[in-house]
Amino acid sequence: GQSLEQPSEVTAVEGAIVQINCTYQTSGFYGLSWYQQHDGGAPTFLSYNALDGLEETGRFSSFLSRSDSYGYLLLQELQMKDSASYFCAVRDQDNYGQNFVFGPGTRLSVLP
Amino acid sequence: DTAVSQTPKYLVTQMGNDKSIKCEQNLGHDTMYWYKQDSKKFLKIMFSYNNKELIINETVPNRFSPKSPDKAHLNLHINSLELGDSAVYFCASSLNLPSDGYEQYFGPGTRLTVT
Numbered sequence: 001g002q003s004l005e006q007p008s009e010v011t012a013v014e015g016a017i018v019q020i021n022c023t024y025q026t027s028g029f030y031g032l033s034w035y036q037q038h039d040g041g042a043p044t045f046l047s048y049n050a051l052d053g054l055e056e057t058g059r060f061s062s063f064l065s066r067s068d069s070y071g072y073l074l075l076q077e078l079q080m081k082d083s084a085s086y087f088c089a090v091r092d093q094d095n096y097g098q099n100f101v102f103g104p105g106t107r108l109s110v111l112p
Numbered sequence: 113d114t115a116v117s118q119t120p121k122y123l124v125t126q127m128g129n130d131k132s133i134k135c136e137q138n139l140g141h142d143t144m145y146w147y148k149q150d151s152k153k154f155l156k157i158m159f160s161y162n163n164k165e166l167i168i169n170e171t172v173p174n175r176f177s178p179k180s181p182d183k184a185h186l187n188l189h190i191n192s193l194e195l196g197d198s199a200v201y202f203c204a205s206s207l208n209l210p211s212d213g214y215e216q217y218f219g220p221g222t223r224l225t226v227t
Contacts, residue, residue, distance in 0.1 A: 031213075031214065033213065033214065033215075035216075037153075041220075042202060042218035042219060042220050042221055043155065043202070043216075043218050044218070045213070045215040045216060045217070047213065048213030048214055048215070050210065085153060087155060091214055098143060098160040098162060098167055098208060099157060099160070099167075099169075100145075100157055100216070101157070102154070102155040102156070102157075104152075104153075104154060105153050105154075105155075
């Protein structure tokens, strides 16, 4: 089977740094993606890691450790607009690599 | 210029009815998807469609059927609607290439309510 785990909620203040963890168990693994979704909106792509290490894109960074089946999303210099749900998603070997299994999501609340 | 569009945005219908949701993408992508997001925000893939090959998530009831008249469109037909079908349905598309991180572009979603 496939399963992903994320914390259900995280709260932080403006300007702070927050890390959202994701652990996964899949029958096969190609890569880990992160998506942001504001209330009432559609998921939007943030990052994708296929290899171990840290990928940085502006204020957001994503990390992957394949040996630990673990990744995280790091958000720096938090802003109010970062309040949203964040989903990790595994791209696995099913269906010729077109299968994406999403985690349950982490709701981030940024306080003033 | 909307990249991925869906219609309708809201759909309220009664149990037992048949309905369709339309999806169009103008990104030139080869792969399109349908996702279901339930009330707890779990996002689950239902179908992916690539080069006329349909890949079905085996857990999806056969009351759901995707139809693709061309590469830019992937519609979702639902027969004999049930209360449990109430959810937000998202269409998405992607190039499905490592060069862009297999990024999926999601449509705005269709909120389906079955009464």
